[in-house]
Amino acid sequence: MARLDNEIILITGGASGLGFAIVERFLVEGASIAVMDKSEQAIDKLTQKIHDQGYGDKLVTIQGDVRVYQDNETAVARCVDKFGKLDCIIGNAGIWDFSTSLVRLPTEKLDQSFDDLFHTNVKGYLYLAKAALEPLTRSGGSMIFTVSNAGFYPDGGGPLYTATKHAVVGLIRQFAFELAPHIRVNGVAPGAIDTNLRGSEALGQAERVIPGKALSAAVPDLVPVGVMPSPKDYTGAYVFFASREDNIPATGVILNHDGGFGVRGFSRIRGGDKLPKELGIES
Numbered sequence: 239m240a241r242l243d244n245e246i247i248l249i250t251g252g253a254s255g256l257g258f259a260i261v262e263r264f265l266v267e268g269a270s271i272a273v274m275d276k277s278e279q280a281i282d283k284l285t286q287k288i289h290d291q292g293y294g295d296k297l298v299t300i301q302g303d304v305r306v307y308q309d310n311e312t313a314v315a316r317c318v319d320k321f322g323k324l325d326c327i328i329g330n331a332g333i334w335d336f337s338t339s340l341v342r343l344p345t346e347k348l349d350q351s352f353d354d355l356f357h358t359n360v361k362g363y364l365y366l367a368k369a370a371l372e373p374l375t376r377s378g379g380s381m382i383f384t385v386s387n388a389g390f391y392p393d394g395g396g397p398l399y400t401a402t403k404h405a406v407v408g409l410i411r412q413f414a415f416e417l418a419p420h421i422r423v424n425g426v427a428p429g430a431i432d433t434n435l436r437g438s439e440a441l442g443q444a445e446r447v448i449p450g451k452a453l454s455a456a457v458p459d460l461v462p463v464g465v466m467p468s469p470k471d472y473t474g475a476y477v478f479f480a481s482r483e484d485n486i487p488a489t490g491v492i493l494n495h496d497g498g499f500g501v502r503g504f505s506r507i508r509g510g511d512k513l514p515k516e517l518g519i520e521s
């Protein structure tokens with residue numbers, strides 16, 4: 239028996255990047271999954287790939303915008319119609335600000351860029367949680383939200399992105415309190431990933447994509463683990479939080495799943511580069 243057999247999941251932003259990898263992993267783990275994403279093109283690609291993998295009957299897709307409450311309600315309703323219940327929501331759709339600093343944020347774009355970031359990254363999660371309350375209470379289910387290293391540390395974005403991800407930490411803690419003991423609420427805070435992450439329309443970043451390859455080359459000098467994990471490498475954390483078998487105790491927990499941002503050294507990124515040599519394991 240797989241770990242998520244008979245579990246029904248709804249994920250936002252599941253048609254690309256990290257979300258896509260979560261969808262593939264959850265299907266392998268036995269779940270059925272509803273994906274809401276605003277990109278029709280990305281949904282078509284996902285649908286084709288999942289059908290080719292033989293999981294077509296376990297997938298439902300909804301084209302919608304997380305910033306619109308009605309779209310979140312529709313996604314929940316379509317999921318429950320198709321699969322009969324809802325066990326877990328994963329709030330994951332997000333955009334970045336390409337590290338636009340306070341100095342560089344154009345004054346005339348402040349209102350709109352703030353709304354772009356906060357409406358997608360924070361209001362989208364709030365709407366999803368609200369829309370899913372009843373079915374999750376019925377199923378005794380859980381919520382998982384994608385945070386980021388930017389939810390804990392500076393320099394994972396500019397002030398807008400960093401503030402949205404700190405706000406998500408607050409949502410998770412407050413939801414976990416308010417919804418206990420019926421719904422567990424947890425978060426995963428990944429570090430840099432090579433995905434299609436885009437940015438704020440107001441800042442002209444709607445079609446700009448995170449420079450994954452450049453980040454990947456720089457990561458050994460940025461994080462203790464020394465490699466940039468793939469989207470797939472992050473998916474186990476989501477399985478763990480969604481699993482009723484493995485995870486009854488956790489609520490209000492956010493896993494810093496970022497390659498070790500919190501244990502970077504003062505004089506160098508990590509202390510163990512010479513460890514095998516010091517132990518005589520290699521010359």
Ligand SMILES: NC(=O)c1ccc[n+]([C@@H]2O[C@H](COP(=O)([O-])OP(=O)(O)OC[C@H]3O[C@@H](n4cnc5c(N)ncnc54)[C@H](O)[C@@H]3O)[C@@H](O)[C@H]2O)c1
Nearest residue numbers: 251254255256276277303304331332386430431433434435
């Ligand atoms: N890529 C990174 O380095 C990184 C690091 C830490 C955290 N994250 C977080 O991971 C999550 C997933 O991002 P990703 O990197 O996989 O990017 P991605 O762009 O590859 O995937 C995000 C998906 O969300 C969808 N989306 C965006 N806005 C939407 C909206 N308003 N309504 C519905 N769908 C919308 C996009 O169409 C896309 O399919 C985000 O919350 C992001 O902040 C990313």
